[in-house]
Amino acid sequence: MQVLTLFATGLGAGFVAGGASCAAVQGGLLAGAVGPCGEPTADCGTARSREPVPRALAAFLGGKLVAHTLLGALLGLLGAAAQPTPSARAILLLGAGALMALFGLAMTGVPGVGRLLPRGLARGAGRGPVLLGAATVLVPCGVTLGMELVAVTAGDPFGGAAVLAGFVIGTIPLFAVLGVLVGASGRVLRGRLTVVVGVLVLAIAAWTMVSGLRLAGWWTPAATGAVDHSAASTGPDGVQRVLVRVGDQGYHPARALARADVPTVLILRTRDTSGCTRGFVLPARGVQRVLPVSGETRIDLGTPHVGTITWTCSMGMYGGRVEFRADP
Numbered sequence: 001m002q003v004l005t006l007f008a009t010g011l012g013a014g015f016v017a018g019g020a021s022c023a024a025v026q027g028g029l030l031a032g033a034v035g036p037c038g039e040p041t042a043d044c045g046t047a048r049s050r051e052p053v054p055r056a057l058a059a060f061l062g063g064k065l066v067a068h069t070l071l072g073a074l075l076g077l078l079g080a081a082a083q084p085t086p087s088a089r090a091i092l093l094l095g096a097g098a099l100m101a102l103f104g105l106a107m108t109g110v111p112g113v114g115r116l117l118p119r120g121l122a123r124g125a126g127r128g129p130v131l132l133g134a135a136t137v138l139v140p141c142g143v144t145l146g147m148e149l150v151a152v153t154a155g156d157p158f159g160g161a162a163v164l165a166g167f168v169i170g171t172i173p174l175f176a177v178l179g180v181l182v183g184a185s186g187r188v189l190r191g192r193l194t195v196v197v198g199v200l201v202l203a204i205a206a207w208t209m210v211s212g213l214r215l216a217g218w219w220t221p222a223a224t225g226a227v228d229h230s231a232a233s234t235g236p237d238g239v240q241r242v243l244v245r246v247g248d249q250g251y252h253p254a255r256a257l258a259r260a261d262v263p264t265v266l267i268l269r270t271r272d273t274s275g276c277t278r279g280f281v282l283p284a285r286g287v288q289r290v291l292p293v294s295g296e297t298r299i300d301l302g303t304p305h306v307g308t309i310t311w312t313c314s315m316g317m318y319g320g321r322v323e324f325r326a327d328p
Contacts, residue, residue: 002154002159003158003159003162004162006150006154006159006160006162006163006166007162007163007165007166008166009150009163009166010147010150010162010163010164010165010166010167010168010169010170011166011167011169011170012166012170013143013146013147013167013170014143014147014166014167014168014169014170014171015170015171015173016170022136022140022141022143022144022171022175023171023174023175023178026136026139026141027178027200027201027204029060029096029099029100029103029132029133029135029136029139030060030132030175030178030179030182031103031107031182031197031198031200031201033056033057033059033060033128033129033132033133033179034053034056034057034060034129034179034180034182053179053180054180055129056128056129056179057129057176057179057180059128059129059130059133060129060130060132060133060175060179061133061168061172061175061176061179062130062133063129063130063131063132063133063134064133064134064136064137064168064175065133065165065168065169066134067133067134067135067136067137068136068137068164068165068167068168069161069164069165069168070161071137071148071151071164072148072151072157072160072161072162072163072164072165073157073158073160073161074157074160075148075151075152075154075160075164076151076152076154076155076156076157076158076159076160076161077156077157077160079152079155085286085288086215086216086217086281086283086286086288087216087283087286089212089215089314090212090213090215090216090218090316091212091216092138092139092212093138093139093208093209093211093212093215093315093316094208094209094212094213095138096135096138096139096208097205097206097207097208097209097212098205098209099135100201100202100204100205100208101201101202101205101206101209102116103198103201104198104199104200104201104202104204104205105198105202106198107195107197107198107201108195108198108199108202109195109198139208139315140314140315141276141315143167143274144167145276145278145279145290145314146274146278146290146293147163147164147167148164148290149290150163151163151164182197210316211315211316211317212316213316214283214312214316214319215281215283215312215314215315215316216283217283217284217310220310220319221319223255223321223323224255225254225255226255227253227255227256227257227323228253228255228256228257229257231243231244231253231256231257231258231322232256232257232258232259232264232322234259234262238262238263239262239263239264239265240258240259240262240263240264240265241264241265241267242256242258242264242265242266242267242301242322243267243269244256244266244267244268244269244320245269245271246268246269246270246273246277246278246280246291247271247273247275247277248273248274248275248277249275249277249318250277250318250320251277251311251318251319251320253320254318254319254320254321255320255321255323256320256321256322256323257322257323257325258304258322258323258324258325259324259325259326259327260304260305260306260307260324260325260326261303261304261305261306261326262303263302263303264300264301264302264303264304264322264324265298265299265300265301266298266299266300266301266322267296267297267298268280268289268291268296268297268298268299269295269296270291270292270293270294270295270296270297271294272293272294273291273293273294274293275313276313276314276315276317276318277291277313277318278290278291278292278293278313278314279291279313279314279315280297280311280313280314281311281312281313281314282299282309282310282311283310283311283312284309284310285309287299288314290314301322304322304324305324306324306325306326307324308321308322308323308324309321309322309324
C-alpha cells in the first residue's frame, strides 16, 4: 500500500508541476534525442541512418524512466548518503552543458561538430536517445529534487523507485508533445526551425554550465541590489538570526547584512514553495538541504568573521549572500 501511495504522489507531482519545470532544464537533451543534427549532413549521417522521431522519443522517455527508477531505488536504499555533493553535481552539470552545446552546434549546421559526438548519439544508432534520456538525472529540476527527498525518506528501495517512476510517468505527456514538435520542425520548415531550436539549445547549455560553476562556488556573480539591514536580529541569548524568505522566484532578501564575530543561525522560511529554490546549497561549506514546501529550516553558520557567505539553489539559478561586517 505504501508503494502505491508513493507512486501516486510522484505521478501527481509530475503531471501537475514536474513537466513544465523539467522541460525547461532538460529540453536540450530532448532536442538532441529526437533530431540532434537537423537536416542530414555528412557529419550526422544520412536520412536512412537517423532514428525515426517516434522511436527516438520512446527511447528517450524509456531511458529517462529507467534511470530515475534506479536512482529512486538507490536513494530509498542508501538514504541521504546516496545524494551527490554540490561539487559532484556541479561537475555533472558542466558535462551535461558541454554535451548540449555540441548538439546545439550540430543543429545549427556547424561543420565537423557531428564527429565530436559519440557515434551512437550523433547517428541515432538506437542507444543515443536512451543515453540522453538517462542523462536527464544529471540535470534535475526543482520538483525532481523534492521527489528525490521523498525517495530518501521512503526507507526502502521499492518505495524510492515507485515515487520517481511515478514522477517521470507524470511528465511524459508534456515531453511527448515537445518531442514531436521538435522532431517535426525539420520536416515542416526544412530545417529552419531546427536551427532556431539549436540556438535555444546553445543558450540552455550556457545557462547549465554557468549554473554548475555557481553551484560549486567556483564563480560568484557580483552583488547587485540594495543590502537589507533588517534581515538580521540578535536575541537575548546572544545568537544572531538571519531570516530569509524562500519563494519560487528566488530568495528574499538576496543580500543581507549581519554583524561579524557573532554566533549566527540562518533561518530559511518557505510557504507553498515548489521551485528549485527548495534545494538550498552553501557551496563553500558543502551544505545542501531540501527545504519543506512550507516551514522553517535552521542552519548554524557558526561565528563568521568579516566576509561573505553565499548560497544558491540546487540548479545554480537563484542565489544570495550574507555580508558580515564588523560594524553593520
